[in-house]
Structures are given as C-alpha cells and as structure tokens.
Amino acid sequence: xxxxxxxxxxxxxxxxxxxxxxxxxxxxxxxxxxxxxxxxxxxxxxxxxxxxxxxxxxxxxxxxxxxxxxxxxxxxxxxxxxxxxxxxxxxxxxxxxxxxxxxxxxxxxxxxxxxxxxxxxxxxxxxxxxxxxxxxxxxxxxxxxxxxxxxxxxxxxxxxxxxxxxxxxxxxxxxxxxxxxxxxxxxxxxxxxxxxxxxxxxxxxxxxxxxxxxxxxxxxxxxxxxxxxxxxxxxxxxxxxxxxxxxxxxxxxxxxxxxxxxxxxxxxxxxxxxxxxxxxxxxxxxxxxxxxxxxxxxxxxxxxxxxxxxxxxxxxxxxxxxxxxxxxxxxxxxxxxxx
Ligand SMILES: NC(=O)c1ccc[n+]([C@@H]2O[C@H](COP(=O)([O-])OP(=O)(O)OC[C@H]3O[C@@H](n4cnc5c(N)ncnc54)[C@H](OP(=O)(O)O)[C@@H]3O)[C@@H](O)[C@H]2O)c1
Numbered sequence: 001x002x003x004x005x006x007x008x009x010x011x012x013x014x015x016x017x018x019x020x021x022x023x024x025x026x027x028x029x030x031x032x033x034x035x036x037x038x039x040x041x042x043x044x045x046x047x048x049x050x051x052x053x054x055x056x057x058x059x060x061x062x063x064x065x066x067x068x069x070x071x072x073x074x075x076x077x078x079x080x081x082x083x084x085x086x087x088x089x090x091x092x093x094x095x096x097x098x099x100x101x102x103x104x105x106x107x108x109x110x111x112x113x114x115x116x117x118x119x120x121x122x123x124x125x126x127x128x129x130x131x132x133x134x135x136x137x138x139x140x141x142x143x144x145x146x147x148x149x150x151x152x153x154x155x156x157x158x159x160x161x162x163x164x165x166x167x168x169x170x171x172x173x174x175x176x177x178x179x180x181x182x183x184x185x186x187x188x189x190x191x192x193x194x195x196x197x198x199x200x201x202x203x204x205x206x207x208x209x210x211x212x213x214x215x216x217x218x219x220x221x222x223x224x225x226x227x228x229x230x231x232x233x234x235x236x237x238x239x240x241x242x243x244x245x246x247x248x249x250x251x252x253x254x255x256x257x258x259x260x261x262x263x264x265x266x267x268x269x270x271x272x273x274x275x276x277x278x279x280x281x282x283x284x285x286x287x288x289x290x291x292x293x294x295x296x297x298x299x300x301x302x303x304x305x306x307x308x309x310x311x312x313x314x315x316x317x318x319x320x321x322x323x324x325x326x327x328x329x330x331x332x333x334x335x336x337x338x339x
Contacts, residue, residue, distance in 0.1 A: 003231045004030045006069035008056070008083065009076025011035060013186075014103060014170070016179015017216050018073060018223045023049065025224060029231075032065055039180050046180070056083035066090025071099040071230050073223065078103055078145050088155045088163070097162055099230040099239070101223065102152045104169040106212060106246070106303040107144035112296050114140070119281070120204025120254070123302040129169070129246040129309040136169075136244050144297070156240035164239035166226055170219050171212030171248040171305055174323050174330050178216075184333060185216070190298055191261065192334040194287045201262045201276045204284055204300040207255025212248025212305045215320030219247050222307070225314035237313045246305040249318035254299055257327075264328045270335060 009015025010033045032050040054061040067090040091098040139146045156165040177183035229237045258276035266274035288294040310316035
C-alpha cells in the first residue's frame with residue numbers, strides 16, 4: 001500500500017528540507033502538507049503533493065489530515081501544543097498503527113536559567129540518547145520544548161500499541177536548506193545580527209561553553225531513515241519512550257565559533273578587526289531587547305549531545321561538510337540576506 005504522510009512546517013528550514021528530500025527520494029509516497037501561506041509556485045513545483053491551507057490553530061483540519069495519514073512529520077513551531085494535541089487526536093482515530101515524528105531541539109538541555117554556573121563556561125556533561133534516555137524524557141517543566149515533548153511521550157505511554165512516536169532532537173544546524181520556503185537556519189543569522197550590534201564576534205566569560213552542531217543534510221538523513229523504517233513496519237528502531245533521536249555530528253565552543261567568524265568577517269572587509277571579544281552578561285542581555293534570554297540560550301549555554309541511537313539503530317553516518325567548511329558561506333548568506 002502507498003504510505004500516506006502528513007507534514008507540517010514545510011515552508012520552514014527544517015520541515016522544508018525534510019519535505020523536499022522525501023519528495024525527491026520517494027516519489028511513490030502520498031504526501032500531504034499543511035501550509036498557512038502557500039508559496040505561489042508550490043503546486044507547480046510539487047504537482048503530486050496534496051495541499052491543505054491552514055495554521056497550527058486549526059484543530060479540526062489538522063486532526064482530519066492526521067487521521068488520514070500513516071505517518072505524521074511534525075516540524076515548525078516546536079512548542080505549539082494545540083497542533084500536537086490535534087495531530088494525536090487524529091492519529092488515535094485510526095484503526096491501524098500510525099507514526100508521529102516530532103521535532104524538538106537541544107535547547108531542552110540548556111542549564112540556564114536554572115543555574116548561571118555554566119554560562120560561558122565548559123560543562124563536561126554530554127547527553128547520550130541511549131545512556132541518558134531517562135534524563136532526556138524527564139526534563140524539567142521549564143526546559144525548552146519540554147511541554148510538547150511531554151505531550152508526545154504521554155500519548156506514547158498511553159497508546160504505544162497503536163501510536164508509534166519518535167522525538168528528533170537537533171543541536172544547532174548549519175548549511176543551506178532545500179525547502180520551498182525559508183532556507184536559512186537560526187544560529188548564524190542571529191550571530192551576525194548580534195555581531196553587527198557589538199562590532200565584533202563575541203562570547204561570554206571565556207567562551208568555553210560547548211554546543212553540538214549538525215549539517216542540515218545529515219540531519220535530514222536521520223528523518224529519511226526513520227520514515228523508511230516506519231514504512232518497513234517500524235520493527236528495526238525504537239519508538240515511544242526510547243524513540244528519542246539526538247543528531248549532533250560535531251561540537252564547537254562559542255569561543256572557537258567567534259574567533260573563526262572574526263577571521264572570516266575581517267578578511268571579507270565586514271569588520272575592522274580579526275579578533276573576537278568577551279562580553280558581559282549585561283551586553284548579552286541587551287542584544288535581543290524583546291527577548292533578552294535569546295542571547296544567553298543561543299551563545300552562552302552548553303548543549304552537548306551524541307547521536308548514539310541514530311548511529312546504532314539507523315546506521316547513521318554523517319557525510320556532509322563540517323561547520324568549519326561551511327561557516328564562511330553561511331556567514332555570507334546571512335549578511336547577504338540583510339543587505
Ligand atoms: N534551525 C535550527 O538550528 C534548530 C535547531 C534546533 C531546534 N530547532 C527548532 O525547530 C523548530 C523549527 O525550526 P526551523 O529552523 O525549521 O524554523 P523555521 O524555518 O522558522 O520554520 C518554521 C515553520 O513552521 C511554520 N509555522 C510556524 N508557526 C505556525 C503556525 N502557527 N501555523 C502553521 N505553520 C506554522 C512556518 O510557517 P510559515 O512559513 O507560514 O511561517 C514554517 O514552515 C523551531 O521550534 C526551533 O526551535 C531549530
């Protein structure tokens with residue numbers, strides 16, 4: 001039978017890249033997408049794809065689309081509880097087994113605001129989605145993405161015989177996306193924006209806080225493998241409580257990112273010095289006045305993770321260029337986008 005997939009967030013960086021890779025690799029799949037603002041050329045670009053116009057607030061529409069799908073890939077706003085509840089209520093109407101692959105993010109691992117201890121400082125803790133699964137599925141209520149992860153985990157605990165769920169948890173992502181809408185990630189455009197305000201790339205304290213990174217193409221490959229596993233009957237991988245997939249392929253300290261950025265931007269004539277700078281908490285808080293925690297979350301925290309489960313269960317092997325190979329082109333894309 002033709003697998004029926006329902007996807008959200010398809011005009012986004014992640015959801016769009018996942019969608020276009022699936023459409024390219026599996027033209028035999030029956031794809032339905034939810035778009036609130038369909039790009040004008042969407043239907044001519046993807047003539048075989050069913051389009052539903054609506055937003056994450058349209059509970060009935062989402063539930064109906066999920067009820068007709070074997071596999072739902074939820075990307076987009078990682079914190080939209082209504083969208084997830086609607087998807088789950090639709091999937092639970094089905095008579096056969098269904099799958100939900102939910103996007104999360106390693107923002108859920110940040111130490112701040114619970115403690116300031118590791119802001120701009122090295123934290124030795126690296127999360128494994130096999131060894132530390134108990135901690136990952138019981139993050140504190142105030143952790144980023146926790147509320148929606150908890151919705152999925154609860155549904156899996158109550159209905160795991162018919163509803164197979166996976167939470168996919170990327171670190172910071174780099175590289176150009178491939179979808180029909182947004183093709184830029186978040187970290188590098190935000191870092192460029194903040195660097196412009198301060199005049200130089202920056203870090204807090206000694207900048208030894210470490211973050212995981214993954215190229216968008218390697219991250220998408222985890223999705224493709226998960227979907228293919230589901231289509232094959234789902235036996236080969238974990239779902240539900242153990243169905244938690246971290247995705248980092250490498251790490252970098254904030255200081256290393258800032259220093260490499262300074263060299264590139266100086267060589268490109270964008271800034272007047274090849275040095276990065278250490279900034280204070282007050283300067284960090286001032287970078288995003290409408291959401292002061294954004295700077296601390298994005299540039300001051302540690303978020304260290306290993307993609308152990310994808311490697312073990314999906315045979316995942318990252319193949320894309322490293323952050324250092326792509327940093328210059330991502331920086332130039334971010335600068336070009338603001339000119
Ligand atoms: N990018 C990263 O490096 C990264 C890393 C870890 C975690 N994450 C998490 O992953 C999620 C998605 O990231 P992204 O980079 O793909 O974001 P993005 O490029 O901004 O994409 C967001 C997508 O969600 C859709 N969307 C948002 N609110 C919606 C609503 N109310 N109704 C319908 N559609 C809605 C957007 O549609 P429109 O086009 O209509 O706006 C767009 O398709 C975020 O929660 C982020 O925190 C991202």
